[in-house]
Amino acid sequence: MTETAQTHRVDAASLPAQYQPGEVEQRRYEQWVAEGYFRADARSGKPPFSIMIPPPNVTGSLHVGHALDHTVQDTLTRRKRMQGFEALWLPGMDHAGIATQNVVERQLAAEGLSRHDLGRDRFVERVWQWKAESGGAILGQMRRLGDSVDWDRERFTMDAGLSKAVQTIFKRLHDDGLIYRAERIINWCPRCLTALSDIEVEHTDDEGELVSIRYGDADASIVVATTRVETMLGDTAVAVHPDDDRYRHLIGTEVELPLTGRRTPIVADTHVDPTFGTGAVKVTPAHDPNDFEIGQRHQLPSLTVLDERAVVTAAGPFEGLDRFEARPAIVAALRAEGRIVAEKRPYLHAVGHCSRCRTTVEPRLSLQWFVRTGPLAKAAGDAVRDGRTRIEPPELAPRYFAWVDNMHDWCISRQLWWGHRIPVWYGPNGEVVCVGPDEQPPSGAGWSQDEDVLDTWFSSALWPFSTLGWPERTEDLTRFYPTSVLVTGYDILFFWVARMMMFGLYAMDGRQPFDVVALHGMVRDQYGKKMSKSFGNVVDPLDWIDRYGADATRFTLARGANPGADVPISEEWCQGSRNFCNKLWNATRFALLNGAHLDGDLPPAEQLGTTDRWILSRLQQVVAQVDEWFEAYELAKVCDALYHFAWDDVCDWYLELSKPVLAAGGEAADRTRRVLGHVLDQLLRLLHPMMPFVTEELWTALVGAAEPSAEPLAQQTAQQSSQRARSVVVAAWPVADRSRLDPAAEVELAVVQRVVTEIRRFRSDQGLRPTQRVSARLAGLTEAGVGAHEPLIRSLTRLDEPAADFSATAKLAVTAQVGVEFDTRGTIDVSAERSRLAKDQAAAEREAAQCRAKLGNAAFVDKAPAPVVDKIRARLAAAEAELARIAGALAALPATDGQP
Template sequence: MDPPRCTEQLGSSSPTTYAGFTPGRQRVRNSTGPALRLTVVTDNSQRPGTGAHSSAPANLPTQYAPADAEGPLYERWVERGYFEADAKSGKEPYTIVIPPPNVTGSLHLGHAFEHTLIDALTRRKRMQGYETLWQPGMDHAGIATQNVVERELAKEGKSRHDLGREAFTERVWKWKAESGGQISGQMKRLGDGVAWSRERFTMDEGLSRAVQTIFKRLYDDELIYRAERIINWCPRCLTAISDIEVEYQDDEGELVSIRYGEGGNSIVVATTRAETMLGDTAVAVHPDDDRYRHLVGTEIELPLTGRRIPVVADEHVDPEFGTGAVKVTPAHDPNDFEIGRRHDLPNLTVMDEHAVITAHGPFQGLDRLEARSAIVAALRAEGRITAEKRPYTHSVGHCSRCKTTIEPRLSMQWWVRVGPLAKAAGDAVRDGRVAIHPKEMESRYFGWVDNLHDWCISRQLWWGHRIPVWYGPNGETVCVGPDEQPPSGEGWQQDSDVLDTWFSSGLWPFSTLGWPERTESLEKFYPNSVLVTGYDILFFWVARMMMFGLYAMDGTPPFHTIALHGMVRDQFGKKMSKSFGNAVNPLDWMDKYGSDAVRFTLARGANPGVDVPIGEDWVQASRNFANKIWNATRFALMNGATVEGGLPAAERRSAADRWILSRLNAVVAEVDAHYDDYQFAKLSDTLFHFAWDEVFDWYVELTKTVFQAGGPAAEVSRRVLGEVLDVTLRLLHPVIPFVTETLWTTLTGRESVVIAEWPTDSGFRDAAAEREIGTVQQVVTEVRRFRADQGLQPGQKVPARLDLAGTDLAGHEPAIRQLLRLQPEGEGFTSTATLPVAGATVALDLSGTIDVAAERKRLTKDLAAAEKEKAQATAKLGNGAFLAKAPDHVVDKIRTRLSTAEADIERITAQLAGLPQG
């Protein structure tokens, strides 16, 4: 049989069959590993939690030490092959790819957050019996990696050009082997359950073949082409970058107004980039602007150059903005380039790849910023500056890699014609083949794919997938597929550019499975079940995977669901950044509090599509939760909790037993619903409050008197407590895998919770037991509050008389007395305070422990507040005009306030009456 489920009645379980486990893998049963030196024997007569009361909880240490446990546990999981995926399996597949981190990267909180969510999903599905694949790998990160190695060369006084292309590429591969990929080890620290044997790299042989294959197909289908267009150029990285790799920020610059032409035929234009005027080939005005109608078709002189340029009419110009006239520099501005195409204007490039002025004249050889100042000064000297605004704050694009200001530049590049691909990507979401979660993120997706411009895919780098195109001596162009021989002979040369990194990572969901070959893995695990990623790379990566997946896989999208999450921020909601001084290395927190604490903190903040604030005190609280689980399980083991045998019949269970099993099934159902809706924060919160509040703070406490009394009732509660802990630990495992592994294997004696069966809801509920225990909780909570108000210490014992007649609390008197530290009345008992609650009366003898005058003053103040609340609510409910206009939920809220106030008045009045007179 399978391990016990969360059901009303289940029999014992054999450790020989596990959910998600494929026969043939190495396994070692009934071992919990060396980390904690646990001893778990298989003789049930000697096992903790079976039969007689046990005094030693399977050598479970008094404290949990994550640093000692986590590494060995993870190594054992990997050695036993728990995370591997079998393409030949008959189980239903569940596939998730890791958003491939850069080979240059290290684990940051954003990675830890995303990986925690993915790991929780895959661990649960593995426990549910799916053939689960979490596909790992890394991205070659073209610009970032080349920059790293070039910096290393610079320390030696060399550049990549000193080595040459082939030697430089070999140097990058060497760096990758020696220094790249440290994030893999950090992922293991976090507990990532990835299939390490399937780890891929975007430039390994198989993925390179996939890249060359899809390039060739797109080229043959005329969806890839080469053309001269305006691109975003980084003068530092010396390469084109895509629109989505440009970061915009407000910079302080200057806005100068320049007079072109003379007298009545002059036009004033404003610019923040005066240096580009050297490349102007026209001035444009709106065709309906009467101010300039007489100038359209004429020529005016371009200052400082001696050239004459035409005045053209173009509807792109906004006549209401500025002077209503704009300078047109087709080779250095994307909008101007389009105006130039419409009016057949020449394209004059006036800067080189380093953003140095190349135009002949006094400004040649100056950097663009130096030239800007020099040109403005020269124009001022000629009386051409009509206005200056300094400083002028405006949005400026920067390279996301090196933060250098981007230079729009006319360049011959390779492009993807995205029109039909983007339409297919949009249609797949609109027709329901792919769901975006949360749904409100759909508009952002459509806003991108519906307005996507052709994608510049060539990069002027040496590290990356080289474009598989050869040029012949007579102008020939040949695109070569992976199984074709490139042309040879004198004069043939391969294109020197490489492909944008996002081109290869866009193939990730199927290239990692062996495409273009129809491998067993591709047939089994494509499409992915879900993509879990940040909304910030919806455009970078998600849209590209959608376009390529639909194109390469015959209209089958790469995943069924796109689950988007937010970004991790500090506890004040501020973006984490080294420059802000609030960046956190998650490894530091793992060292201090354990990986489970970091994971649980991140999961508790994970609401779909919403940014996640996190602070160290929250991680500390999660560590405390792990300790609470540890201590409660130790208590259970010391008191003989067991998972052996079926659950006792319902009639043998106490109300507390029935209550906790009813709540347990409800929690299983709730957690499942939250997982299916990617509500990680809600499922984590549900488990936290159930485990801490209901299991540990209530059920465990309620069973203490039962265990002390012994007998048949204790045997029943030992089995119920074992069941509750078994199921609770399995529910918690996907989020906090390490501590639950140690505790579950100790409790059950079975191999691993990783391959245990996921709990299921049997539907068992006991409303009566829930009401009964709810009443116990109400009595205990109210008396505890009263004790605290009186300044009594939690452990201070107080004589009390309990009148439980007419309630269903009689059987709970021993537990209530123990929970409240209430002694029997004894001789000389004097009731100095009486608390009516839930139909019962608790009379306390607080002689010498209570300040009657202070208590009367406090209660009188509370009574006045309750009466005021009642009066306000009554007045509103008696106002017909208010009731006619107020929404139903507002009226219901006021009715609830009235009911609460009336109950408070009754309770406080009774408390005042019970106080000693005088």
């Protein structure tokens, strides 16, 4: 053994008998941070790689969606770091305007106070106090998951630098005519008393009522249907399609609005669908977005009949009633006048709710600030079309274009106190002044700042460049922008991704904010059902981390992460991932106990046995395949390939095939130890991005690193760092070595594997105990090219050489060339085995019959969820395969017990 190899030897006693994640994870993470492994150096000569974390809300905690998103980002970042990139994964949080204000307002309510009791300035101080004391719990949870973010660069959307960026871009957009103030229909929460963005509105199918009302009388009457009867008080027209022959004679006439006595016109508009309902619609421009557009086209007045709390303001008997109180009262009044033509209840229809308080959202005409998105959205579409930004998977690009090519102007003002206040001042004589970050606001009597704050998504849209120091031309901005990849769910492709594209291209002179948008799906349960507290299928990733470890949790999520597709998970799968961690642990302990070690160079292929050449060849294939799938963001395929290579090729085969060689000792054994050490070294590196903790613990034990330097890694030279890779975090990423590909060895080992597998299956079918030795004759091995492996095959299958009185009582044809004859005399109780197999056969027949009955039931197949039906089909296939196996086992049994 070389001196280098001796230096890297380590006693297996350094690894406990079992892997205990709780004893490893916090210790390792603190070491990584202290050593500076996650810090990015803008001045290094390495190629840059950067990811900006989608900033979680300051009020949030780690949920399963975060866990998936962060696992994917961390996996990509860790791999790039190992590949020699200057990898920056920048962390931070969003100030979450509505959510945070609600949290603090609830605290005040418990004290018998409201924000108005404090006033704006004191309330904002109270929010900052809450953030310092209670906000940002998710940052600690990110550490538990293993996020390798650069904590030195942590940002917050309300910090001084980002506030300057917000004011700068608002001023530029305003001066360029891309920000304006106007009355438009917006989403309004009557409880939070603010406008809402589309993403803050959650739509559900709710039971309501569809009421058909007759406007006017006799031949001049027209019937409209509505689910919001109370808004009829604000109707200013009835609309029909211009080509609808039923109403052509009424176009241009007027009809009396019931309960009000007001006359309203009947107008023709192509927006109306003549096949829906009666083909006539009431038009309430102040309380419906489509009606507002109709009103604009026909110069209709907009009458607001509900105030900010959704209370009726129209003069008359309903004034002062809440909208839900007014609805039945108005229906009763219309019924009394004989105006109700039809009532349908329950009537299921989509209703928007505030995502924060669940209050039904009210479309409302309001004076708000807007971004004129036309030119910005076109630039965002062009950047993807011309290839500056690539969307993965490509099939989701049309969804992106559907948004940016048809984008409405964006309402950016919110009626809150917590957030970036709009930098506009109003003067006593109607003056309007937009103030930049380096400008002084106007002073003097009568000047006041706009009361509203900006939509949280406005500051988030600046995230890829404001976090790097924009509007200053910082080293970070020059080095790490454009960012390399954005990882996020497809559900916010419009709400966040498109807005970052618009602002990034605008602020950075046409340079895209990211080169790739890698989209993943939503986490769902094992049956594909959406996770919901009401379904009882919600997963708390912190609970899984507590029970199974961060690596098992991460691997479970990553193994389901197909680009753009939803991610099914279950606790059973997490348990399987925990078992995989244990498998790696046991394999490495075995290798260390048997003297596996790392040497500077592997022995030449000609000095290695077939088994060693086979595993090295398989390793090169896996490395190449893993790289290919990583570049395509096929993380699920990466995990699956590494799982099967580790479990099947390395643990189930290579370790077993190596045991006789290791036991025999000599130079062949030492070469196998070096190959085993090399394979585990490479495997642990490949797995590290997905499973950082267990791979770090095993890799450091395998390489037997010397005591860490007293200096943190960040203070050492690049050469020192390279020479002392004491952590797999900064170890080099494996590179496929084509010279180690060995198709002949793979073909040879495939025959050995098939022979061993078939013999083991035959033994199991015959009821032979795994440790029971059986006399057998092997034929055709030499012809099949594996004659040299007969001792190994016999060792792995517990087969003895034929005795002098050998008598073949059972036969097995493995291949056309290889056959096996067994002498099972005295080893099998044929009667007992027939009885056991008969019981197994009856159970398999019952299972098959049950499955066939379910699949033969058309009602079940049509109504049951597809994953449930697929599971039944899989059970039937398994039962039929079991029946075939049992039939073969029964046929292979000798006629008697084979006693002499």
